Amino acid sequence: MSLSDILTMRNELLLTFMAMILLIIDLNLNHTQKNRIIPIAIGFLLVITVIGFIPQPDQTLFGGMYHTNGLVQLMKNILNIGVLIILFQSVAWLKGPANATKISEYFFLLITTLIGMNFMISSGDFLMLYLGLELATIPIAALAAFTHFNTKSSEAGIKLLLSSALSSGILLYGISMIYGSCGSIYFDAISASFANVPLQVLAFIFFFTGMAFKISLVPFHLWTADVYEGAPINVTSYLSVISKGAAAFILIIVMFTVFKALAPVYKSMIYLVSVLTMTVGNLFAMRQKNMKRFLAFSSIAQAGFILLGILGTNQMGMSSVVYFVLVYIFSNLGAFGVVAAISARTGKESMDDYNGLYMTNPKLSLLMMLSMFSLAGIPPVAGFFGKMYLFMSAASGGYYWLVFIAVLNATISLYYYLLVVKAMFINKNDTPIATFQSDGYTKIGLVLCALGIFILGFWSQVYEFINGLTFGI
Amino acid sequence: MNILTLLIVVPVLTVTGILFTKDLKQARVMSAIGMTIQLILSAVLVYMYFAERNAGNMEPMLFKFDALWVPSLNIHYAIGVDGISVAMIALTGVVVFAGIFASWQMEFLSREFFISLIILATGVFGFFISLDLFTMFLFYEIAVIPMYLLIGIWGSGPKEYSAMKLTLMLMGGSALLMVGILGIYFNSAPAGSQLTFNVVEIAKHQIPIEMQRFLFPFTFIGFGILGALFPFHTWSPDGHASAPTAVSMLHAGVLMKLGGYGAFRVAMYLMPEAAHEQAWIFIILTTISVVYGAFGAIFQKDLKYINAYSSVSHCGLVLFAVLMMNTTAFTGAVIQMISHGLMTALFFALIGMIYGRTHTRMINEMGGLMKVIPFLGVVYVIAGLASLGLPGFSGFVAEMTIFFGAYEHVDTFHRVATILAVSSIVITAVYILRVVGTLLMGPITDKHFNHLEDANWYERLSTITLVVGITFIGMAPLWLSDMIKFSLTSLVTKLASGHIPGM
Numbered sequence: 001m002s003l004s005d006i007l008t009m010r011n012e013l014l015l016t017f018m019a020m021i022l023l024i025i026d027l028n029l030n031h032t033q034k035n036r037i038i039p040i041a042i043g044f045l046l047v048i049t050v051i052g053f054i055p056q057p058d059q060t061l062f063g064g065m066y067h068t069n070g071l072v073q074l075m076k077n078i079l080n081i082g083v084l085i086i087l088f089q090s091v092a093w094l095k096g097p098a099n100a101t102k103i104s105e106y107f108f109l110l111i112t113t114l115i116g117m118n119f120m121i122s123s124g125d126f127l128m129l130y131l132g133l134e135l136a137t138i139p140i141a142a143l144a145a146f147t148h149f150n151t152k153s154s155e156a157g158i159k160l161l162l163s164s165a166l167s168s169g170i171l172l173y174g175i176s177m178i179y180g181s182c183g184s185i186y187f188d189a190i191s192a193s194f195a196n197v198p199l200q201v202l203a204f205i206f207f208f209t210g211m212a213f214k215i216s217l218v219p220f221h222l223w224t225a226d227v228y229e230g231a232p233i234n235v236t237s238y239l240s241v242i243s244k245g246a247a248a249f250i251l252i253i254v255m256f257t258v259f260k261a262l263a264p265v266y267k268s269m270i271y272l273v274s275v276l277t278m279t280v281g282n283l284f285a286m287r288q289k290n291m292k293r294f295l296a297f298s299s300i301a302q303a304g305f306i307l308l309g310i311l312g313t314n315q316m317g318m319s320s321v322v323y324f325v326l327v328y329i330f331s332n333l334g335a336f337g338v339v340a341a342i343s344a345r346t347g348k349e350s351m352d353d354y355n356g357l358y359m360t361n362p363k364l365s366l367l368m369m370l371s372m373f374s375l376a377g378i379p380p381v382a383g384f385f386g387k388m389y390l391f392m393s394a395a396s397g398g399y400y401w402l403v404f405i406a407v408l409n410a411t412i413s414l415y416y417y418l419l420v421v422k423a424m425f426i427n428k429n430d431t432p433i434a435t436f437q438s439d440g441y442t443k444i445g446l447v448l449c450a451l452g453i454f455i456l457g458f459w460s461q462v463y464e465f466i467n468g469l470t471f472g473i
Numbered sequence: 474m475n476i477l478t479l480l481i482v483v484p485v486l487t488v489t490g491i492l493f494t495k496d497l498k499q500a501r502v503m504s505a506i507g508m509t510i511q512l513i514l515s516a517v518l519v520y521m522y523f524a525e526r527n528a529g530n531m532e533p534m535l536f537k538f539d540a541l542w543v544p545s546l547n548i549h550y551a552i553g554v555d556g557i558s559v560a561m562i563a564l565t566g567v568v569v570f571a572g573i574f575a576s577w578q579m580e581f582l583s584r585e586f587f588i589s590l591i592i593l594a595t596g597v598f599g600f601f602i603s604l605d606l607f608t609m610f611l612f613y614e615i616a617v618i619p620m621y622l623l624i625g626i627w628g629s630g631p632k633e634y635s636a637m638k639l640t641l642m643l644m645g646g647s648a649l650l651m652v653g654i655l656g657i658y659f660n661s662a663p664a665g666s667q668l669t670f671n672v673v674e675i676a677k678h679q680i681p682i683e684m685q686r687f688l689f690p691f692t693f694i695g696f697g698i699l700g701a702l703f704p705f706h707t708w709s710p711d712g713h714a715s716a717p718t719a720v721s722m723l724h725a726g727v728l729m730k731l732g733g734y735g736a737f738r739v740a741m742y743l744m745p746e747a748a749h750e751q752a753w754i755f756i757i758l759t760t761i762s763v764v765y766g767a768f769g770a771i772f773q774k775d776l777k778y779i780n781a782y783s784s785v786s787h788c789g790l791v792l793f794a795v796l797m798m799n800t801t802a803f804t805g806a807v808i809q810m811i812s813h814g815l816m817t818a819l820f821f822a823l824i825g826m827i828y829g830r831t832h833t834r835m836i837n838e839m840g841g842l843m844k845v846i847p848f849l850g851v852v853y854v855i856a857g858l859a860s861l862g863l864p865g866f867s868g869f870v871a872e873m874t875i876f877f878g879a880y881e882h883v884d885t886f887h888r889v890a891t892i893l894a895v896s897s898i899v900i901t902a903v904y905i906l907r908v909v910g911t912l913l914m915g916p917i918t919d920k921h922f923n924h925l926e927d928a929n930w931y932e933r934l935s936t937i938t939l940v941v942g943i944t945f946i947g948m949a950p951l952w953l954s955d956m957i958k959f960s961l962t963s964l965v966t967k968l969a970s971g972h973i974p975g976m
Contacts, residue, residue, distance in 0.1 A: 392655060395652075421621070
C-alpha cells in the first residue's frame with residue numbers, strides 16, 4: 001500500500017489527526033486556558049472542509065472495503081459543512097461555566113462520530129458499514145449525556161445507547177442473514193447474487209429496521225423525542241441533522257446498489273413507512289411546546305419526506321435526497337442555532353418564551369422565520385426546492401397519491417411552523433426575551449445558515465452538480 | 474432588460490430600498506415611488522402590447538424570454554404575456570398602487586408592512602408573467618405566504634384564527650395543485666422526449682385522457698380554492714374581514730383572480746377533454762358559489778363581511794363563465810376579473826377609510842355619513858352601483874357578457890344554471906342598496922360623526938384611481954375586449970374541439 005493509497009482516506013485521517021492534536025493540546029492547557037481550544041478546533045475543521053473540496057480520483061482500498069468517488073466525497077463535504085456550523089453555534093454554550101473543564105472532550109467526541117460517519121459513507125462492505133455506524137453512534141451517547149449532572153441529559157445518553165444497541169443488533173442480524181445467503185459481505189458481490197427470495201427479503205427488512213432506528217422513521221422513532229429533549233441543544237442538532245443525514249446517505253446508496261433487486265418489494269414498504277413517518281411526526285409535533293421536542297418531532301416528519309426520493313428509485317431520486325439533506329442541514333441548523341443562542345443566553349426553551357421576540361431580537365426572529373419557511377417548504381427559500389424535487393422524483397414513479405399525502409403533510413407541518421412565527425411576530429408579551437448581542441462565533445454560524453437557506457434554492461448549479469454525481473437503479 | 478422581468482425587478486428593488494428606510498414616512502414614500510414606477514410599467518406594457526398586435530405580430534405569447542434554470546429537470550425561467558395576462562398585470566398595477574396610498578398611515582411596524590405587501594405583489598406579478606408551471610407555482614406560493622403575517626400582525630378581530638385558516642386552506646389548495654402540476658409535467662410530452670413545464674409547449678401535446686381525468690380535478694380545485702369555489706370558500710370571508718385594508722384590497726382584488734386565471738390557463742387549457750367531461754360538476758359548484766355568496770352577503774352586518782361574501786359571489790361568476798367555454802363567456806370572465814378586482818379593491822379601501830373614522834364596521838351603528846363625508850359617500854355609491862351592474866360601470870359589461878355567453882348553450886342544464894346564477898344580480902341589488910341606504914342616507918345616528926373629516930389627498934388619490942378604472946371599462950369595454958380577443962380565440966378553439974394538433 002503506497003502513500004497515495006493511504007491519502008485516499010484523507011478526510012478520515014485528517015479528522016483523526018485533528019482529534020489527537022486537540023487532546024494533546026488540551027493536556028498542556030490549565031483550567032483557565034481551556035477556551036483556547038475553541039478557535040483551534042474550528043480552524044482545523046475549516047481547513048479540513050476546504051481540503052475536502054479538492055478533487056480526488058475514484059479509488060478502492062482494502063480489497064473493496066473502502067471506496068471513494070465524487071458522490072461519496074460530496075456527501076462527506078456536506079457533513080463537514082454541517083458540523084462546522086454546529087461548532088460555530090456551540091461556542092456560546094461551551095463557554096458556559098458548566099463546561100469549562102471539558103471543552104476538548106466535546107470536540108473530540110464530535111469529531112470521532114464524524115470519522116465514523118465518513119467511514120460508513122465510504123464503506124464497500126457491510127463490515128465497514130457496521131464499524132462506521134458504531135463509531136458514529138457510541139460517542140454520541142456520551143455527548144447526549146454531556147451535562148451529566150442534569151438527569152434528563154443522563155437519561156438521554158442511556159436511552160440513546162440502549163436503543164442504538166438494540167437497533168445495531170437488529171442490523172447485525174440482517175447482515176448475518178445476508179452473509180449466510182450470499183456468502184459475501186461485499187456490496188458488489190451481494191448485489192450480483194441478491195434476489196427476491198424470502199430469506200433475503202427478511203434480511204433486508206432487518207437491515208432496513210436497523211437503519212430506520214438511526215433515521216428515526218416511524219414506528220422506530222420512539223427514542224427520538226426524549227433523547228432530543230434531554231441532550232444539550234447542539235448535540236440535538238447534531239443528532240437530528242448530521243446523524244440523520246449520514247444515515248440517509250448510506251441508506252439510499254445501499255438501497256440503490258445492494259438491494260436493487262428487491263426494489264419491487266421494498267417500494268410498498270417504503271410507501272407505508274413514509275406515510276406513517278410524515279403523519280405521526282406531524283401529529284406529535286403539533287402538540288409540542290418545548291422547542292427541542294418540537295424540532296425533534298418535526299425532524300421525524302422531515303425524514304418521511306426523504307423516503308419519497310428513495311421511492312423514486314431513479315437518478316432524480318438520489319439527487320433529490322442528497323440535495324434535500326443539504327438544504328435540510330442549513331434550514332434545521334438555522335432553527336437550532338437560534339434556539340441554542342437563546343438558550344445559552346437565557347436558558348429559555350419553551351415556545352411561549354418566544355412571544356414577542358421580534359420586537360426585541362428582530363434578526364434572530366427573521367432567521368428563525370426563514371428556517372421555519374424553509375423547513376415547511378415555502379418559496380423562495382431553499383426548502384421549497386428541496387421538497388419540490390423530492391415530490392418530483394416520487395411523481396416520476398407515478399406515486400401521485402403519495403405526493404398528495406406528502407404535500408398535505410407539508411401543509412400540516414406549515415401549521416406548527418407558523419405557530420413559531422406567530423409566537424415571535426404576533427403574540428404579545430409583557431416580559432419578552434431581552435435584546436442581546438450574540439458572540440462572533442454564533443453570528444458566523446447563523447449567517448452561514450441564512451446564506452445557505454437563501455442561496456441554495458436559486459443557485460441551480462448546486463443541484464446540477466449533485467445530479468452529475470448521482471445514479472439510479 | 475425584458476419589460477416583464479422589470480415587473481419583478483422593480484418590486485424587489487423597492488423591498489430592498491424599504492430595508493434601508495427608517496420610519497413610516499420614508500417607507501411609504503419609497504413604496505409609493507416603487508409602485509408608481511410599477512404602474513407606469515404596466516401602462517407601458519399595455520401600450521407595447523397593442524403596438525405589437527397592430528403591427529401584425531400573431532405569436533400567441535409576446536415579449537418572451539426564456540432562460541434555462543435547472544437543466545436536468547428542464548425547469549425554465551420562461552416568461553411571456555398574452556392579452557389576458559397583460560390585462561391582469563394592468564389590474565394588479567392599479568390595485569397595488571391604490572393599496573399603498575390606502576395604507577398611508579400604517580404606524581405599527583410600517584417598514585415590515587410595506588415589505589410584506591410588496592412581496593405579495595411580486596408574487597402576483599410573477600404569476601401572471603410565468604409560462605413555466607414551476608415558476609408559476611413558485612410565485613403563487615410567494616403571493617400566498619405573506620398573507621399570514623399581513624393578517625396576523627396588522628389585522629383586526631379574530632386575526633390569528635383568520636390568518637391561519639386562510640394560509641392553511643390556500644396551502645391545502647397548493648397541495649392539490651402540486652399533484653396536478655407534477656402530473657402534467659410527467660405527461661407533458663410523448664414517451665421518450667424531453668418533459669417540459671412550459672405551458673405553450675405542453676398545449677401542443679395531448680395529455681392522455683385517463684391522466685387528464687385524474688389530474689383535472691386536482692388542478693381545477695387547487696386553483697378553485699383561491700377563486701373561492703364552493704365549498705372551499707370559507708377562508709375568504711374570515712380572511713378578508715380580518716385583513717388590514719390594503720391587504721383586503723390586494724387579496725380580493727388581485728389574488729383571488731389568480732385562481733380564475735390559473736383555472737383556465739392551466740387546468741382547462743392543458744386538459745380540455747377532461748374539462749369537457751367534468752365541467753358539469755364544477756358548474757353546479759360555481760352556481761352555488763354565486764347564489765350562496767350573494768345570499769350570504771344579505772345576512773351580514775359587518776361591512777367587510779358583506780363585501781367578502783359578495784366577492785365569493787363575483788369570483789364564483791368568473792369560474793362559472795370560464796366553465797361555459799365559449800368566447801362570449803370567456804370575454805365576460807376576463808372583464809369580470811378586471812371589473813371585480815377594481816370594484817372590490819375600491820370597496821375595501823372605502824371600508825377601511827370609513828372604519829378609520831367611525832371605528833366601527835357594523836352598518837346598523839352608522840347612518841347619514843353622506844352628509845359628513847360626502848366624498849367617501851359618493852365614491853361608495855359609485856362602487857355599489859358598479860357592483861350591482863348598473864350600465865355605465867364595468868360590472869354591467871362583465872355580467873351581461875357572461876350571461877349572454879352562458880345562454881348560448883341550448884341544453885336545459887346550462888340554461889337552468891344560468892338562470893339561477895342570474896338571480897344573483899337581484900340579490901346583489903338588495904344588499905348593496907340596503908347598505909347604501911342605512912350607511913349613507915338618513916339621519917346621522919351618532920353625534921360624534923358630525924366631526925368626521927372627509928378624505929385626505931392620499932385617500933382621494935387611492936379611490937379616484939380605482940373609480941377611473943371602473944368607469945373607463947364601463948364606458949369603453951371594447952378597448953379591453955380588443956386586447957383579450959386574440960388570445961381568447963386560440964384558448965377557446967383549443968377548448969371547443971378538445972384538441973388541435975400543432976397549435
